[in-house]
Amino acid sequence: MPWRLKVPLKGTATTGQNTNWTPANTELVERCGLTVRGLPTGEKLLFRVVGVNIAGCSPPATMAQPVTIREIVERPKIRLPRHLRQTYVRKVGEQVNLVIPFQIHTPPPGDVDEGGRAPGRGRARAHIGPDTVFFIRAAARGHSGRYGLSVRIEGMEDTAEMRLRIVEKPGPPKNVQVKEVWGFNALVEWEPPEDDGNAEITGYTIMKADKRTMEWFTVYEHNRPLRCTASELVMGNEYLFKVFSENLCGLSEKPGLSCNTAVIPKAELRLKPPQYQDVLRRKEETSQLVKVVKPG
Numbered sequence: 001m002p003w004r005l006k007v008p009l010k011g012t013a014t015t016g017q018n019t020n021w022t023p024a025n026t027e028l029v030e031r032c033g034l035t036v037r038g039l040p041t042g043e044k045l046l047f048r049v050v051g052v053n054i055a056g057c058s059p060p061a062t063m064a065q066p067v068t069i070r071e072i073v074e075r076p077k078i079r080l081p082r083h084l085r086q087t088y089v090r091k092v093g094e095q096v097n098l099v100i101p102f103q104i105h106t107p108p109p110g111d112v113d114e115g116g117r118a119p120g121r122g123r124a125r126a127h128i129g130p131d132t133v134f135f136i137r138a139a140a141r142g143h144s145g146r147y148g149l150s151v152r153i154e155g156m157e158d159t160a161e162m163r164l165r166i167v168e169k170p171g172p173p174k175n176v177q178v179k180e181v182w183g184f185n186a187l188v189e190w191e192p193p194e195d196d197g198n199a200e201i202t203g204y205t206i207m208k209a210d211k212r213t214m215e216w217f218t219v220y221e222h223n224r225p226l227r228c229t230a231s232e233l234v235m236g237n238e239y240l241f242k243v244f245s246e247n248l249c250g251l252s253e254k255p256g257l258s259c260n261t262a263v264i265p266k267a268e269l270r271l272k273p274p275q276y277q278d279v280l281r282r283k284e285e286t287s288q289l290v291k292v293v294k295p296g
Contacts, residue, residue: 021048028052039069076151077103078160085162089199091249092168096136096143102151102158139166141198170245171195173204173256178241179227184234186262188241189227193256199247206230211238211261222246236266 024036024047039045044066051058079101090096136143144166150159171193180187192201203222208230209215219230219241233239239262242255 041069044068074104075156076153076158078149078151078158079103080160080162087163087165089165089167089248090139092139092141092166094139096134096139096164098134098162099131100134100149100160100162101131104151104153134162141166141168144198165198167199167247167249168197169249170197170199170201170247170252172252172254173243173245176241176243176256176258178258178260178262181262181264184232184264186230186233186239186241186264187227188230188243188258188262190243190256191226193245193252196245197247197249199249201245201247203246204228205244205246205251207242207244207255208233209240209242210234211240214240216242230262233262233264235264238263 025034036047046063046066048060048062050060081098081100084098084100088098132149134147144164147162147164148159149162150157173190173193176188176190178186179189188206190204203224204226205221206219206223206228207216208219209217220228230239230241241258241262243258244251244255246252
């Protein structure tokens, strides 16, 4: 059965007295439902439905309670920048200033939490406005971790997470020692540093020095294994070695010094007995033979 929906212009009246009814649709609707658009926000409106057939209109069926018209609220959306979708890395002492935009229809309450703590108790602060500004004046390694951002409005919420890593130079390698010496070569080994600076160790720099002069020369740079072979050492010298660890912040402030040295021995010299005595004896014997056979 076709029916027609009528609504009041204003929902000030909660009863049928002094209520002005206005049709919500200009043509009859055959389905049992209708979406009414363009209603005033914040008003309380009554709705009634009238059935129509060839005999005319039926008595209206009116809702028992008025309906409060509210604006359709879009779900909030945090638009996390691309560079914050992976771990964001900063060096110790640097400033962290991140702008994270979000999309809402009206200004919502928002909050940023650091490790589950309230933002007022942490050292990182967030300013809520058209976007969120995450600011750390001087980054420390304690700021590393996961940060959660949430935006709520009208019971709807959107959340995002960013990962922050604060790095610094690593510590020196441990247990640097000369393992083996052969010929003009020396095998040096060591262990990774106790403190990697909160970043991956990318390599090691090895240096050597003659113990008499203590002038350091680079043997290898960016060496990834925990060992290296120092070649072309000078015979008769004694060498010390030191190793620097390296990450994305650079070389360690202090090196790991070898606990022993590499001594390159001199070659053994074997003296041969002189041969000139035998030669002179032969010459003397020859001269005597010549005198004997010489005719008188």
